[in-house]
Amino acid sequence: MRKIGLFILVLAIGIALFVGGNFVYGWTADGPAPKDLTVVIKEGSTLTRAAKTLEEAGAIKSAEAFLNRARLLGGGAAIKAGEFFIPAKSSNSAVMDILQGGDVLNRLVTIPEGMPSVMVRDTLMAEPLLTGDVPVPPEGSVLPESYSFQRGEPRAAVLERMQEAMTKTMAELWPKRDPNIVVKTPQEALALASIVEKETALSAERTTVAAVYSNRLRQNMMLQADPTIIYPITKGKPLGRRIRQSEIADVNAYNTYAMTGLPQGPIANPGRASIEAVLHPADSDALYFVADGTGGHVFARTLDEHNANVAKWYAIRRQRGEM
Secondary structure, three states: OHHHHHHHHHHHHHHHHHHHHHHHHHHHOOOOOOOOEEEEEOOOOOHHHHHHHHHHHOOOOOHHHHHHHHHHHOOOOOOOOEEEEEOOOOOHHHHHHHHHHOOOOOEEEEOOOOOOHHHHHHHHHHOOOOEOOOOOOOOOOOOOOEEEEOOOOEHHHHHHHHHHHHHHHHHHHHHHOOOOOOOOOHHHHHHHHHHHHHHOOOHHHHHHHHHHHHHHHHOOOOOOOHHHHHHHHHOOOOOOOOOOHHHHOOOOOOOOOOOOOOOOOOOOOOOHHHHHHHHOOOOOOOOEEEEOOOOOEEEEOOHHHHHHHHHHHHHHHHHHOOO
């Protein structure tokens, strides 16, 4: 009887070791995914719901087996919500580690400097991994930048971050403005910065372009900025043709060829550098500028100087066959 009892005890221990070893092996062995996966764990998901999502994605074989092992071997940390990258053949243990402490996949949507708000909406609506609809935001309310988002995130949430970034930037920069600048409010600064943004793409020129327009405003001269003619026609999108004389003469709230002062609001979403240029313009008495043929501009203090520069620019264009 003692031998039988000892045999049964040894057998039971053997079975327990086998079961236990298999239990642990199932936690650390290679998983079923033949290739890398991305899995979205929705906000508020329980571990049970997450396990079902993982099984449906092919990251684990069995949600039930994963849960049983996770409760004993997975530690006590909570799982996170978001989109996760899971490498091929990841074990149950590795998958659990990813859900508990791995980096959530972030994707980027980029708003270039000077993009008008109608195109900001187009950009958000064109991103297939975002959800929901958004209206066209107020012009000048979005800070051009690259913004991270997660798969399935509402477009409205991404737009809100873009607008919060502009609000924060203006709150930071406005108190640091130079004394006696021509713009008197943050909204005026955004309006002028949007013109500067549209008039030059060269960082070295921004403060001088800002100085030209600031000088014109002080002298009650028309700004005569071509982009302000285009904005009421296309809401900032490319015109795709030359500006017509009738459009130059059109009186509206934006056309600075038909009025003095600033347009009624921004004509695009200016970047931080253009805002800073308006708040800290160059020490210059220039009143005019025209393209120099190399991608930049040449500046002038007097109309005679400017006319001579324009003549040089026209000669360059004729040489290129553009006129």
